[in-house]
Amino acid sequence: MTDLTLPDTLPTPEKCALTLGYVPLIDAAPLIVARENGYFDDCGLDVSLSREASWASIRDKLQLGLLDAAQIPAGIPLAAAFGIGYGQRPLVCSMSLGLNGNAITVSRELHAQLSRRAEFSATPAGTGAALKGHLRDNPEATLTVATVYTHSMHSFLLHYWLDACCIDRSRIREVVVPPPQMVDTMHRGLIDAFCAGEPWNSAARDRGVGEVLVSGYQIWRNAPDKVLGSTADWAAEHPASLQLLIMALLRACAWLDDPDNREAMLALLRRPEYLGEGLMQPDPDIGRHRFFGAAANFPWLSQARWLLEQIQHGQPPRHPAEIDALARQTYRSDIFRQAGAALGLNLPLTESKPEGVHEHDWTVEGSQGPLSLPGDRLFDRPALEPPN
Secondary structure (H helix, E strand, O other): OOOOOOOOOOOOOOEEEEEEOOOOHHHHHHHHHHOOOOOOHOOOOOEEEEEOOOOHHHHHEEEEEEOEEEEEEEEHHHHHHHOOOOOOOEEEEEOOOOOEEEEEEEEEHHHHHOOOOOOOOOOOHHHHHHHHHHHHOOOOOOEEEEOOOOOOOHHHHHHHHHHHHOHHHHEEEEEOOOOHHHHHHHHHHHHEEEEOOHHHHHHHHOOOOOEEEEEEHEEEOOOEEEEEEEEHHHHOOOHHHHHHHHHHHHHHHHHHOOHHHHHHHHHHHHHOOOOHHOOOOOOOOHOOOOOOOOOOOOHHHHHHHHHHHHOOOOOOOOOOOHHHHHHHHHHHHHHHHHHHHHOOOOOEOOOOOOOOOOOOOOEEEEOOOEEEOOOOOEEEOOOOOOHH
């Protein structure tokens, strides 16, 4: 386990009593662990956690100042930079809360139909080929697929997979369903498939409602997902509070990344005030969560640019310089660097990296020497380097 020691002297927070929002998912664990393990207390913060029903609720409460900060999909602050969504206050991402965590789950009936097809294999290409063939053989069929938010990694992974497999998106009717409602919505026959974070894919399978078709990790290995978000105004007015918040969350992420702590993490998440007993036993091979290490918490500008490119589909085209400026004003690596340096982290010397092209682990230059990063290839992309 990585032991992150707080510096001897901590800044004085401008505001000690903070309210953080979260949606009940495995990747809310950094907030929950930081509170229950006393990491917020160690930083002089009195943190209350507010369980929210949907990402729209968190977005709106951030805009209204009802939340100080929150766990949010990475696309929300970037969509706000485009002027999309409720409210006009710019949002910033000051930290990634980890990598991976999502999957595409289909109803048991649809899975049975797809798995019987000759094209089917348990890969993104094989499942995509089976779905394409199914739609070709059923020309009147339209599938209803739920995602958790329009501008979330769930939607972008779904779209990437469909497009890479040459599936006509006009045959897919997309709807938005909050993560905790996915399983019941599928059970009622209102959706044929959904893309959501864990534990809701495992829950659908364990309750006999659906089967995981393909994981987000299979589509894009070690993809970004949730971030720590706040309004830009709040971040500017509370720099010390935000630094302390990031330090506490980094300590929680380091604790979570230790496999020996998995059962303790699940015990915390199963508590009724967090995810509850409905969590059951999520399959770690579905989520493949990575909470810490390998710069998993660094807010990469290259990831912000990739997300902005997805968000601008269907929007008036933006000049690349404007995309870069929006990425820089939203993904605040300068804020993260200050907190990470205080904890002695090896931080990347660059703000950007090639995305989605590495088959194997690779390295970048870090503040304390070479920094190992994990393979991150998108399933249909050629690898940047030959295998070792």
